[in-house]
Amino acid sequence: MKNIILTGFMGCGKTSVGRVLATRLGFRYLDLDEAIVQEAGVTIKEIFANQGEPAFRELESRVLGRVVAGNGLVVSTGGGAVLSSANRTLMRASGTIVNLTASVETIAARVSGDSERPLLQNDPSLERIRTMLEAREGCYADADLRIATDAKSIEAVADEIIRSVTGGNVRTDTVRVALGERSYDISLGAGNLDTLGRVCRELELSGSAAVVSNTTVAPLYYDRVRAALEQAGFRSVLIELPDGEQHKNSTTLNLIFDGLVDAALDRGSFIVALGGGVIGDMAGYAAASYLRGIPFIQVPTTLLSQVDSSVGGKTGINHPKGKNLIGAFYQPRAVLIDVTTLDSLPQREFLCGLGEIIKYGAVLDADFFSFLEDNAERLLARDKEALIHAVGRSCAIKARVVESDEREGGVRAVLNYGHTLGHAVETLTGYSQFLHGEAVAIGMVQAARISKAFGTCSQADCERIEALLARFGLPRELPCFPAAAYAEALSHDKKVRDKGLLFICNQGIGAYHMERVKDLNALLEICGIGE
Ligand SMILES: NC(=O)c1ccc[n+]([C@@H]2O[C@H](COP(=O)([O-])OP(=O)(O)OC[C@H]3O[C@@H](n4cnc5c(N)ncnc54)[C@H](O)[C@@H]3O)[C@@H](O)[C@H]2O)c1
Known part of the structure; x- marks a missing residue:
């Protein structure tokens, strides 16, 4: 999500709601009228009195254009800013337009006694408000979302916007990775990249990123990451x-160290890893070793x-x-996932990720495997809700495994399901x-x-796994190499211990067992790779 632009008649709560909304989202709040006053050096009332409304509107458009070029902003606009279609086009291009509404009576009650409202100064009657509202209705209606504010608290209106803006785009989930003093949260959402600054602030990080x-x-x-960090007060x-x-x-690792040294990053600073x-x-390894360890965010x-x-x-x-x-092994202080x-x-690359997701269902969660089967098309279409569920569930499963075996001494090896032969293929x-x-x-x-040959997985379950991988367009057949080449590649796998290859098998779908395999040729024969 880029910006949220609040529109509406005076007294509909744009300023107060905007401030709360910005705090909740970790966005920067900007009042268009205040920006205009700053630019003009005189009050809005004075601009109206001395130069007239057209001059004010011209100035308003100019300042609006500059303001909405930014990211991660909640902007409250003056009541008449929407009257110009050019302004509305600017707003739309810059983010989501949320129009706040209120009844004539509510507006009259809220603005009564406010002498700074030039357009109502001469005639603050209900009739005047009604006439103006009717004249502007078409422009106000040109919004992505309209929210009535009558009899609602500022917080309730902000909540409603957060819930509904861009179809739930600010929806977030959190998965906790519980590792004692190294615990951290995975924040997950669609459109939540702009909350990075807030996440860092909540972690009480300081200094530069x-x-x-x-x-x-x-x-x-x-650009979005930098804006989010800067809005929260971090240099980046x-x-x-x-x-x-x-x-x-x-x-390349040295390039990271060079950058950190050149930017004079000290122990109070932190690293943000932005990429695959x-x-x-x-970046995690650099964070683990620079100055003997500085915090990092994934x-x-x-x-x-x-x-x-x-x-x-x-x-x-x-x-x-x-x-x-x-x-x-060096844990991040937080993980921020924006599926958009x-x-x-x-x-x-996307399909490869789906393959890893199938892994979690296949050996650790049968219900999740069924979810993937039932939602394959939505996932392939990159549907945000489906992705948030699939990514969140995968993270939660991985978190549970890591919590019980942080340094891969035992059960974490289950995450190597499919990887043993996969590495040999690579x-x-x-x-x-x-x-x-x-x-x-x-x-x-x-x-x-x-697993089927070992008797721990039925033909039907075996076919379900293969079918799901096929649906996600992933390859399934081993490339043709001699058995000896495969055996050689497998015996170099780091999981080969003295006792043989530790192989992760299915126990049906959603469970696993680990099998020690000494006879690699027998294993390869099952896969159709003979001597
Ligand atoms: N640390 C672990 O536990 C762990 C686990 C699995 C894999 N890995 C490592 O992860 C690496 C593979 O990661 P990967 O598959 O993310 O590969 P990657 O980091 O190389 O990313 C794949 C490609 O996608 C590009 N890309 C990234 N995000 C993009 C976006 N949003 N839009 C467009 N392009 C984008 C990248 O620049 C790259 O070209 C391997 O080095 C592997 O060893 C580590």
């Missing part, structure tokens, strides 16, 4: 990195990073000899043919087939 992003994501979202600097997994290395999993992992913008990498505190970079070989950022995500194809989520999708199909 270094926003770590890349050349793809920063042009899309950094952007550290823009090259885009791509190939840059998740020590050279690559940015989140690198603002994940890919579906995969929203449901997986931003939660749980695994941070790190790749080494030429292997992925994620260097890193640290997914609107710009390429389809292939290795054998040189990380070029499949995206990570696609390789994991192939791995999940094989894991279900292996």
